[in-house]
Amino acid sequence: MGSADHLREIEADALGRLGAAGDLEALAILEAEVIGPGSPIMEARRGLKDVPQEDRKELGRAINEVKTSIDAAIAARRRHLAASAGEARLAAERLDITLPGRAPARGTHHLVRQVWDEVVDIFMALGYSVADGPEVETAHYNFDALNTPPTHPSRFESDTLYVDYGDDPEGVLLRTQTSPVQARYMEAHPPPVYIVSPGRTYRRDTTDATHTPVFHQMEGLAVDDHITFADLKGTLAYFANEFFGSGRQVRFQPHFFPFTEPSAEMHFSCFACDGSGCRTCGHSGWIELLGCGMVDPNVLATAGYDPAAVSGFAFGMGIDRLAMIRYGIPELRYFFDPDLRVLGQFR
Numbered sequence: 001m002g003s004a005d006h007l008r009e010i011e012a013d014a015l016g017r018l019g020a021a022g023d024l025e026a027l028a029i030l031e032a033e034v035i036g037p038g039s040p041i042m043e044a045r046r047g048l049k050d051v052p053q054e055d056r057k058e059l060g061r062a063i064n065e066v067k068t069s070i071d072a073a074i075a076a077r078r079r080h081l082a083a084s085a086g087e088a089r090l091a092a093e094r095l096d097i098t099l100p101g102r103a104p105a106r107g108t109h110h111l112v113r114q115v116w117d118e119v120v121d122i123f124m125a126l127g128y129s130v131a132d133g134p135e136v137e138t139a140h141y142n143f144d145a146l147n148t149p150p151t152h153p154s155r156f157e158s159d160t161l162y163v164d165y166g167d168d169p170e171g172v173l174l175r176t177q178t179s180p181v182q183a184r185y186m187e188a189h190p191p192p193v194y195i196v197s198p199g200r201t202y203r204r205d206t207t208d209a210t211h212t213p214v215f216h217q218m219e220g221l222a223v224d225d226h227i228t229f230a231d232l233k234g235t236l237a238y239f240a241n242e243f244f245g246s247g248r249q250v251r252f253q254p255h256f257f258p259f260t261e262p263s264a265e266m267h268f269s270c271f272a273c274d275g276s277g278c279r280t281c282g283h284s285g286w287i288e289l290l291g292c293g294m295v296d297p298n299v300l301a302t303a304g305y306d307p308a309a310v311s312g313f314a315f316g317m318g319i320d321r322l323a324m325i326r327y328g329i330p331e332l333r334y335f336f337d338p339d340l341r342v343l344g345q346f347r
């Protein structure tokens with residue numbers, strides 16, 4: 001007890017155990033065991049008083065050396081374990097900057113708006129400009145100025161959404177077509193006129209696959225000297241080729257609209273099957289695209305133009321319909337239902 005050999009054993013035992021401490025918690029427990037009260041080295045120091053005076057100084061110094069050695073080993077082990085713990089935490093919390101990020105969802109124009117812009121661009125390239133008009137319109141501009149007889153069924157409340165506007169004898173309504181912009185524009189501008197007018201229109205329709213109470217139309221109007229039906233055909237065939245791809249054939253079927261005479265419906269050869277017949281064209285090979293005609297002289301006269309001096313053509317098409325045809329969208333109401341599974345496909 002207290003011999004030099006015994007001290008070396010204490011030191012070797014303490015250093016061996018400290019070297020095996022796996023983490024800071026285990027080290028704290030070991031520290032109490034190797035240098036705390038009751039530990040072998042402290043017991044050795046306590047036993048000094050029983051050592052003969054002449055040996056006490058020598059043995060005391062030896063005990064202190066061992067204690068210092070163990071203290072140093074504890075400190076070294078603690079630094080080592082603390083560093084490892086820090087590295088482990090860093091490793092666990094490390095950001096992997098090579099992982100692909102999650103990009104925020106990017107907003108985009110609605111498909112109807114994309115088609116709207118594209119159609120406008122095609123006509124702008126031909127020298128047309130864009131004209132705008134009110135969505136709340138008078139019966140005068142929506143019907144009378146467009147040569148629609150007072151008894152025409154489109155005026156009925158079953159078809160048209162009227163706005164309660166006091167006793168206005170004219171009738172105020174949500175425009176059923178973009179055509180009133182024609183009448184307004186001609187009143188305010190002398191010929192020549194080359195305009196397109198895209199916008200929202202309203203009808204008292206029950207929602208189904210191809211009807212909604214609000215939809216989008218684009219009206220076009222050209223008035224100038226010597227405008228003929230050939231100009232109408234050339235312009236609209238050019239549009240069909242630009243929008244649906246080259247090689248489209250166009251045909252016109254006689255039709256009736258109050259504000260054009262003669263009037264026609266324009267069909268073009270199906271872009272999906274090239275005319276051989278498929279689902280898109282209802283197996284006819286042709287797709288009905290728009291209504292058109294030569295502006296009725298009465299409409300020109302109402303606007304203050306001289307029907308003997310100028311002539312013109314007008315056309316109207318459904319923007320939603322263009323999008324449905326080109327992208328094979330089966331239901332009109334998808335455009336008014338904010339379902340990103342549908343809309344997200346067109347960005």
Ligand SMILES: [Zn+2]
Pocket residue numbers: 270271272273274275276277278279280281282283285286
């Ligand atoms: Zn087809």
